[in-house]
Structures are given as structure tokens and as C-alpha cells.
Amino acid sequence: EPEVTQTPSHQVTQMGQEVILRCVPISNHLYFYWYRQILGQKVEFLVSFYNNEISEKSEIFDDQFSVERPDGSNFTLKIRSTKLEDSAMYFCASKSKSSYNEQFFGPGTRLTVL
Amino acid sequence: QQQVKQSPQSLIVQKGGISIINCAYENTAFDYFPWYQQFPGKGPALLIAIRPDVSEKKEGRFTISFNKSAKQFSLHIMDSQPGDSATYFCAASGGSARQLTFGSGTQLTVLP
Numbered sequence: 001e002p003e004v005t006q007t008p009s010h011q012v013t014q015m016g017q018e019v020i021l022r023c024v025p026i027s028n029h030l031y032f033y034w035y036r037q038i039l040g041q042k043v044e045f046l047v048s049f050y051n052n053e054i055s056e057k058s059e060i061f062d063d064q065f066s067v068e069r070p071d072g073s074n075f076t077l078k079i080r081s082t083k084l085e086d087s088a089m090y091f092c093a094s095k096s097k098s099s100y101n102e103q104f105f106g107p108g109t110r111l112t113v114l
Numbered sequence: 115q116q117q118v119k120q121s122p123q124s125l126i127v128q129k130g131g132i133s134i135i136n137c138a139y140e141n142t143a144f145d146y147f148p149w150y151q152q153f154p155g156k157g158p159a160l161l162i163a164i165r166p167d168v169s170e171k172k173e174g175r176f177t178i179s180f181n182k183s184a185k186q187f188s189l190h191i192m193d194s195q196p197g198d199s200a201t202y203f204c205a206a207s208g209g210s211a212r213q214l215t216f217g218s219g220t221q222l223t224v225l226p
Contacts, residue, residue, distance in 0.1 A: 102148075105157035
């Protein structure tokens with residue numbers, strides 16, 4: 001069964017450093033999302049991406065965040081200058097064009113900012 | 115208005131019992147209501163979803179009940195099993211936006 005994959009599974013970084021989180025969405029999906037989940041809290045929407053551009057973003061997704069689809073398979077989230085409060089699980093999700101809104105989530109990347 | 119309120123925060127059920135988790139929303143533009151199951155260290159997995167044109171949807175032991183006028187929906191897990199022990203999130207989306215707004219989660223424990 002096709003699934004969303006994410007790398008790395010765990011990333012540890014120093015405050016102020018840049019990190020890139022990578023996702024490979026399900027192959028025929030065209031809509032891509034990033035969500036985050038701070039430990040013990042609910043899942044929060046960050047950004048959606050379709051047709052090579054951002055379609056929606058939350059107030060969390062400020063100028064330190066960016067997304068990119070550098071090739072036909074990868075979808076990346078970059079955090080330019082990490083802060084302690086960026087420590088969270090980051091989930092990538094994808095959706096097919098034919099689905100109303102069935103979003104399939106990857107296993108997540110645990111980001112720890114020291 | 116974007117919030118989805120979920121209760122209870124935690125739930126303990128005996129094996130074979132019925133687990134019921136409730137969610138309420140305010141935004142009348144919401145038109146898609148999924149439930150996700152999450153095991154520790156894993157991503158949320160889509161369990162079942164409903165659109166507001168129906169009041170109930172059943173898939174195996176999982177049923178969503180939807181009350182449009184009350185703006186509430188609930189997940190019923192029949193014949194609960196220890197393997198169902200996980201965190202369950204309700205969510206909602208609607209309008210031109212497709213981002214999911216999640217509830218706060220319910221930690222379900224099914225005792226053997």
C-alpha cells in the first residue's frame with residue numbers, strides 16, 4: 001500500500017541553525033501539507049501546497065518557514081533559524097486530486113532544538 | 115470559530131465495550147469530518163470520515179454519528195479491543211481551504 005515517507009525520523013539541532021525536513025508524498029497525489037504536533041498537544045496545520053505554490057498557511061508559518069517541491073517526488077519544509085519552541089513532531093500529508101479531503105500522513109520527523 | 119472541541123480527554127473501556135468520543139464545532143463552513151487514530155511515535159492514520167449530507171457512517175466496528183443542527187459528531191467503537199488503545203483525533207475542514215483543524219485528542223485505553 002502506498003504511503004507517505006519522511007526523513008529524518010529524528011533531527012537534533014542547535015538554536016539558530018537551519019533544518020530541512022523531507023517528505024515523499026504518495027506518488028499520484030497533488031496536494032501536500034505540513035502539520036506539527038508539540039508533545040502532548042493537538043496536531044496543528046502549517047501550510048498547504050498545490051501546483052507548485054502555497055495555497056494556504058497558518059499564522060504559525062511565518063517568514064522563518066518555507067516549503068519547496070524541488071523535484072517530482074520530494075516535498076520539503078525548511079526552518080531558517082530554529083527556535084526552542086520549534087521543537088515538535090512535523091508531519092507531512094498528501095491528498096489525491098480525486099479525493100474530497102482524505103489526507104494521508106507520514107510517520108513524522110521529531111525535531112529537537114537545543 | 116475555527117476550533118474543534120473534543121471530549122473526553124481520556125477514556126478507559128473494558129474489552130468488548132463501546133467507546134464513544136465526542137466533538138463539537140462552530141464553523142458552519144466545515145463540510146468534512148474525519149477521525150484519525152494515532153499510536154505513540156506514529157503519524158495520524160485516517161480511520162473514517164463523514165460529510166454532512168448523511169447522519170451516520172459505519173465501517174466495521176467504527177461508526178461516525180453526525181448531528182448537523184447541533185454541530186456535533188461522535189465516534190463509536192463497538193466491541194473495543196486492546197489493540198484499539200491509541201489517541202483519537204477528530205478533525206474538520208471546509209470551504210475552499212482544505213487544511214484540517216484538529217480536536218485536542220482522546221487517549222483511549224481498552225483493558226483486556
